[in-house]
Amino acid sequence: xxxxxxxxxxxSGNGGAGRISFRREKFVPKGGPDGGNGGRGGNIVFIVDxxxxxxxxxxxxxxxxxxxxxxxxxxxxxxxxxxxxxxxxPPGTIIKDSENDKVLVDLIDNGDTYIACRGGIGGxxxxxxxxxxxxxxxFAQPGMPGEKSIFNLELKVLADVGLVGLPNAGKSTLLxxxxxxxxxxxxxxxxxxxxxxxxxxxxxxxxxxxADIPGIIEGAHDGKGLGLQFLKHIERNRLLLxxxxxQNENPLNTLKLLREELYSYNPSLxxxxxxxxxxxxxxxxNDESVKKWPTAIGDFIDISAVTGYGIDNLIRxxxxxxxxx
Ligand SMILES: Nc1nc2c(ncn2[C@@H]2O[C@H](COP(=O)(O)OP(=O)(O)OP(=O)(O)O)[C@@H](O)[C@H]2O)c(=O)[nH]1
Ligand SMILES: [Mg+2]
Numbered sequence: 521x522x523x524x525x526x527x528x529x530x531x532s533g534n535g536g537a538g539r540i541s542f543r544r545e546k547f548v549p550k551g552g553p554d555g556g557n558g559g560r561g562g563n564i565v566f567i568v569d570x571x572x573x574x575x576x577x578x579x580x581x582x583x584x585x586x587x588x589x590x591x592x593x594x595x596x597x598x599x600x601x602x603x604x605x606x607x608x609x610p611p612g613t614i615i616k617d618s619e620n621d622k623v624l625v626d627l628i629d630n631g632d633t634y635i636a637c638r639g640g641i642g643g644x645x646x647x648x649x650x651x652x653x654x655x656x657x658x659f660a661q662p663g664m665p666g667e668k669s670i671f672n673l674e675l676k677v678l679a680d681v682g683l684v685g686l687p688n689a690g691k692s693t694l695l696x697x698x699x700x701x702x703x704x705x706x707x708x709x710x711x712x713x714x715x716x717x718x719x720x721x722x723x724x725x726x727x728x729x730x731a732d733i734p735g736i737i738e739g740a741h742d743g744k745g746l747g748l749q750f751l752k753h754i755e756r757n758r759l760l761l762x763x764x765x766x767q768n769e770n771p772l773n774t775l776k777l778l779r780e781e782l783y784s785y786n787p788s789l790x791x792x793x794x795x796x797x798x799x800x801x802x803x804x805x806n807d808e809s810v811k812k813w814p815t816a817i818g819d820f821i822d823i824s825a826v827t828g829y830g831i832d833n834l835i836r837x838x839x840x841x842x843x844x845x
Contacts, residue, residue, distance in 0.1 A: 524575045524675040524717055527618060529583045530637045533561025533602030535663025536589035538643035542656065543595075553656060554596050555646040558663040559589030561639030562602030570630035572610035573729055574717045575675050576701060586637075589663055592645040602639055610675055618670040636671060640664035677717055679731035680842055682754035684778055685763035687735030687745070690799035692716065693825040694763065695732040698835065703732055710734060710746060715753055722839045731757065738777055741784035751785045759841050760794040761834075766804045766822075772814045793841060796820035797834065802827045 536558025543551020564586050584607060590599035613627045615634060625634045643661030650657055683691040687709030695701050699718025704711050716732040733753055734746040741751065754760060762778055764771045775796065782789040796817060802824040804810045813820065821837060823830035 524677050526575045526578050526580045526673045527670065528578060528581070528607070528673065529668070529670050530564040530607075531583070531585045531668045532564050532637035532639040532666035533586040534588040534666045535559070535561050535640035535642040536591040536599035536602075537662050538645040538648075538660030539592035539594065539599075540646045540658060540660045541594045553646040553650050554594060555660050556592030556595070556597040556599065557645050557648075558592050558642030558661075559599035559601040560641050561589045561663065561666045562586030563604045563635050563639045564637040565604050565606050566609050566613070566615060566625075566627060566634045566636055567606045568611050568613070568627045568630050568632040569608040570611055572608060573719045573727075574610060574677060574701075575613070575673055576717070578607060578609060578673060586639060586666065588666070589639065589642045591663075592642065592660070596645065596647050599642055601642075604639075606633075607636075609673065612675055612677075614674045616672040616674065618672045621672065624671075637667040637669055640666045677729060677731075679717060679753070679757050680728040681720075681730045681759045681761060681838055682757035683730065683732045683763060684754065684760050684782070684794075685735060685799075686737065686765070686768075686774060686778070687711070689735065689763040689765050690825055691732050691735070691763055694761075694797075694799065694823070695730060697825040697828070698831060699730060701732070709737075713746065715750055720835060720838075722835060726839060728838065728842055730761075736778060736781050738781070740781045751782070754782075754792075755786055755789065757792070759838065760792055761797050761838070762794050763797045763799045764820075766798050766800045766810070771798075772817055775817055795834075795837060795841065798822045800824060800826070801829055805829070 539555030541555040543554045586605040587602035589602045592599045615624045643663045646657045646660040692703040692705045701718030703716040712734045721727045733750040737745040801822040
């Protein structure tokens, strides 16, 4: 179970100002007040979109601002309301008040909405302030300001596939190649410090969620490196991809080490189905001497997240395994 998390600042729109105006017609030179009300500011509304699986599209720390209402017009015309601003979130998103972390709403079904910030109401035009003692009010209300709030969004995601490997094995590069996720990629260990999720599309109708976690090193189950705190995330994945760098000099040892870390952490992980992936195949494609891996490793699939080699095959294989389990 992953927690996808993001934080956003929302401003609903300000109300439009009420208008000060007087009727001026050919035969009514001194008409009464006729200033209309301002329009309401736009609301900020969260809406569930069942086509989304992660909070990736709701960028961290983004500021959302809805439009203000328009000012009132002459002839008692009310200003246009500011358009509501919809923020699309996946089903299962929990919206919390960032000040006290209290749950405001748990958005579950497609189309469910939650008005997070209400637009300010429009000010009243001067037509409303006419009284027995003041037939020509020269004032109108300003619009009410919109609301501003910061929200924490949380989503618990059950990823289908978990990426497991030593630091630098190319896990994040693979995720970024086949999903729209944008994890940081670099040629030093522990680039990834937190889990990332992405959706892999298989053809037009099927998809699965893939999770990238920080690299695992020897002793991870004892808390070494960053692995431990993230191993819990892969307990519920249906399938693991064990990525081993094509330049690894002792792939069999690495495979053993990774598997040992997994089941030392949780013995039930030993039963978890996995696919072995040899990453960075482009680096050895022309090098027959290193192409052979010990048969004890068993079946594996070659990919290059850089050139795309083997990627379609891998996606098909994953899809097949997920559907047979
Ligand atoms: N040539 C080549 N380089 C690759 C390939 N995949 C990844 N790399 C490089 O390998 C380095 C590590 O890649 P990452 O994707 O950050 O590795 P990681 O497994 O996510 O690493 P951690 O987050 O530290 O665990 C980067 O410099 C990548 O550019 C590949 O298919 N071919
Ligand atoms: Mg990484």
